Amino acid sequence: MDALNAAEVMAAAAVASGTPILLAGLGELVAERAGVLNLGVEGMMLVGALAGFAGAHLGGNVWVGLTCAALAAGLFALLHALPVVLFRVDQVVSGLAMVILGTGIASGLGRGFVGQVAPSFSRLPVPWLSELPFLGPVFFRQDMLVYFSLLLLLLVSLFLGRSRPGLELQVCGENPALADSAGLRVGLFRVLATLWGGVMAGLAGAYLSLADTPSWVDGMTAGRGWIAIAMVIFSGWTPWRLALGAWLFGGMVAVQFHIQALGFDANVYILKMLPYVCTLLVLLLASRGPWSRFMGAPAALGRPYAREERD
Amino acid sequence: MSLKLERRADTSLPAEALVLLASILLATMVGAVVFAAVGAPPLSALWVLLREPFGSSFGLSETILKTIPLAFCALAVALALKIDMWNIGAEGQLYMGALAGSWLALHGPNLPTPLRLPAILLAGALGGAVWAAIPAMLKVYGDVNEIISTLMLNYVAIAWVEYFVYGPWKGADGFPYTATFHESWQLPLLYRRVHVGILLVLALALLLYWAERRTALGYEVRVVGASVRNAHYGGIPVLSRLLLLMAVAGAAAGLAGVGEVSGVEHRLHAGISPGYGYTAIIIAFLARRNLLATVGVAFIFAALVVGGDGLQMAFPQVSSAVVQLLQGTLLLLVLTGGFFTRYRLVRSRGGR
Numbered sequence: 159m160d161a162l163n164a165a166e167v168m169a170a171a172a173v174a175s176g177t178p179i180l181l182a183g184l185g186e187l188v189a190e191r192a193g194v195l196n197l198g199v200e201g202m203m204l205v206g207a208l209a210g211f212a213g214a215h216l217g218g219n220v221w222v223g224l225t226c227a228a229l230a231a232g233l234f235a236l237l238h239a240l241p242v243v244l245f246r247v248d249q250v251v252s253g254l255a256m257v258i259l260g261t262g263i264a265s266g267l268g269r270g271f272v273g274q275v276a277p278s279f280s281r282l283p284v285p286w287l288s289e290l291p292f293l294g295p296v297f298f299r300q301d302m303l304v305y306f307s308l309l310l311l312l313l314v315s316l317f318l319g320r321s322r323p324g325l326e327l328q329v330c331g332e333n334p335a336l337a338d339s340a341g342l343r344v345g346l347f348r349v350l351a352t353l354w355g356g357v358m359a360g361l362a363g364a365y366l367s368l369a370d371t372p373s374w375v376d377g378m379t380a381g382r383g384w385i386a387i388a389m390v391i392f393s394g395w396t397p398w399r400l401a402l403g404a405w406l407f408g409g410m411v412a413v414q415f416h417i418q419a420l421g422f423d424a425n426v427y428i429l430k431m432l433p434y435v436c437t438l439l440v441l442l443l444a445s446r447g448p449w450s451r452f453m454g455a456p457a458a459l460g461r462p463y464a465r466e467e468r469d
Numbered sequence: 470m471s472l473k474l475e476r477r478a479d480t481s482l483p484a485e486a487l488v489l490l491a492s493i494l495l496a497t498m499v500g501a502v503v504f505a506a507v508g509a510p511p512l513s514a515l516w517v518l519l520r521e522p523f524g525s526s527f528g529l530s531e532t533i534l535k536t537i538p539l540a541f542c543a544l545a546v547a548l549a550l551k552i553d554m555w556n557i558g559a560e561g562q563l564y565m566g567a568l569a570g571s572w573l574a575l576h577g578p579n580l581p582t583p584l585r586l587p588a589i590l591l592a593g594a595l596g597g598a599v600w601a602a603i604p605a606m607l608k609v610y611g612d613v614n615e616i617i618s619t620l621m622l623n624y625v626a627i628a629w630v631e632y633f634v635y636g637p638w639k640g641a642d643g644f645p646y647t648a649t650f651h652e653s654w655q656l657p658l659l660y661r662r663v664h665v666g667i668l669l670v671l672a673l674a675l676l677l678y679w680a681e682r683r684t685a686l687g688y689e690v691r692v693v694g695a696s697v698r699n700a701h702y703g704g705i706p707v708l709s710r711l712l713l714l715m716a717v718a719g720a721a722a723g724l725a726g727v728g729e730v731s732g733v734e735h736r737l738h739a740g741i742s743p744g745y746g747y748t749a750i751i752i753a754f755l756a757r758r759n760l761l762a763t764v765g766v767a768f769i770f771a772a773l774v775v776g777g778d779g780l781q782m783a784f785p786q787v788s789s790a791v792v793q794l795l796q797g798t799l800l801l802l803v804l805t806g807g808f809f810t811r812y813r814l815v816r817s818r819g820g821r
Binding site: 237241245246247248250251252254255256258259260261262263264265266267269296324380381384385386387424427430431434435437438441442445448 | 538557612751
């Protein structure tokens with residue numbers, strides 16, 4: 159295997175492993191831009207992973223599975239969105255409750271699906287594009303969900319940067335009182351953004367159980383929901399840098415599986431720590447390094463908006 | 470005429486008690502629905518949930534046994550909350566405490582017997598303290614969000630334990646756990662399987678409760694918790710207090726780990742905690758960050774854990790994860806209910 163070939167294989171594996179982070183991150187990014195901190199991503203991903211696998215198993219079709227994942231995780235996200243928006247519940251605690259609740263639901267209902275098989279997404283090279291040098295094998299010889307994540311990356315980026323509702327959504331996250339006086343329905347924007355976050359987390363979970371490692375394993379997200387949140391911080395709330403972070407993280411996961419094949423002798427448990435340690439380093443870099451000047455969390459992130467209490 | 474929300478001047482204790490009671494009732498109903506959904510008779514399932522932890526002296530002793538790690542971890546979360554730090558890493562700190570204690574018991578220096586138990590407790594506390602100091606330093610010197618860093622370090626801590634029990638410390642029979650600790654490294658038992666850890670955690674909670682109110686350090690921590698800016702004005706070294714408090718919090722979770730390996734399992738393996746560190750977050754929150762109340766709430770949650778195990782045995786189709794589901798539901802309900810203790814609906818005529 160020559161060097162270029164090895165780099166292509168690694169980069170392709172990085173994109174594939176980074177896809178769930180990208181999907182979940184695109185959801186979290188939009189929710190946070192609207193001002194809602196959703197720490198429950200990990201729980202929503204688990205619900206999505208189970209619903210996706212169960213749907214594909216029972217329905218005999220990956221698309222049924224994908225729909226189930228999106229619906230289940232979206233509905234589940236409303237359990238965070240409604241208390242947070244209507245009842246001004248502390249977003250940190252509610253998010254943590256979602257993680258615990260989602261883990262419990264998935265673990266409890268998933269018992270019967272352990273060891274079962276379901277249809278899964280397979281690689282589907284894009285004609286013509288897959289022949290491009292380097293970019294072809296890396297981006298266009300993947301499965302449908304990877305292409306879907308690329309499309310969504312483009313759409314979210316256009317939505318936030320170029321569309322009127324996208325800008326309105328960001329006002330809700332930056333200055334909800336201003337948005338309110340301009341006639342925008344802050345609560346509605348926030349609920350919908352959180353719902354979108356849940357749907358995306360569900361798709362991310364389904365990617366794990368239907369494409370990455372087609373099966374249902376309890377706790378299979380292994381912290382990826384949290385890493386997605388970390389990557390949103392790293393990205394400075396911008397979609398393209400989020401994608402970069404997600405694929406970088408994917409690279410760390412891919413290294414785990416390929417490093418021994420490449421002839422290095424490394425302990426599997428030490429390699430297992432790599433993505434988590436790298437996430438910490440990346441966060442440190444994001445707050446301290448040259449990147450930090452691009453930082454900027456939405457000003458009203460995590461703060462409930464109450465019209466009668468506005469200054 | 471329309472309805473509008475108004476913030477209540479102050480929250481009343483009866484209102485809060487009512488919310489808690491209603492939440493428990495509702496969570497129980499959610500539980501009953503879930504039991505019915507997976508095909509277990511709801512009433513007898515709920516009865517098992519209640520009977521198992523309290524119905525026999527064995528059940529009660531198991532509940533007390535599970536209170537130990539839960540209370541230690543909940544103290545770790547509640548302490549950090551005193552200065553608005555979210556310590557989601559009690560789980561990892563527990564594992565690091567267990568790892569440090571196991572190292573001492575299996576591979577450490579040959580200490581004289583009377584020193585061994587104090588030493589293993591100290592090692593565990595240190596292991597947890599060091600592990601908690603990392604996110605504290607990342608927060609202080611790198612402005613890294615502690616929720617994410619403490620959580621990431623949980624996965625790293627568990628991977629370290631796996632590294633040792635699947636590798637250098639693997640037992641002679643080839644299974645992924647260490648050799649059994651020598652008796653001199655095992656915490657003495659009080660009743661059935663309950664070890665002295667229960668006295669330690671009670672003593673620690675009392676000590677911290679007292680220190681919070683009666684010492685200069687406790688006063689400083691309270692000031693920092695109330696307002697970082699005021700603390701700066703008052704000349705309190707905020708950063709060093711934050712580091713210290715997180716280290717103490719980590720030490721508490723580390724003691725939970727030592728209690729499990731030295732008092733219960735007598736060896737180290739990768740599954741010593743079924744998520745005590747995460748349940749502890751709910752406990753600390755429901756206890757309103759009150760260090761003494763933490764132990765009481767931990768006891769109730771320990772009962773839930775024991776009940777869940779009994780449930781899984783009585784009804785094979787029910788997973789013990791149902792308990793997690795109940796805990797999460799309860800937390801969400803109490804949270805939402807908190808709104809009604811803070812606000813009230815008032816009718817207002819238009820034209821105001």
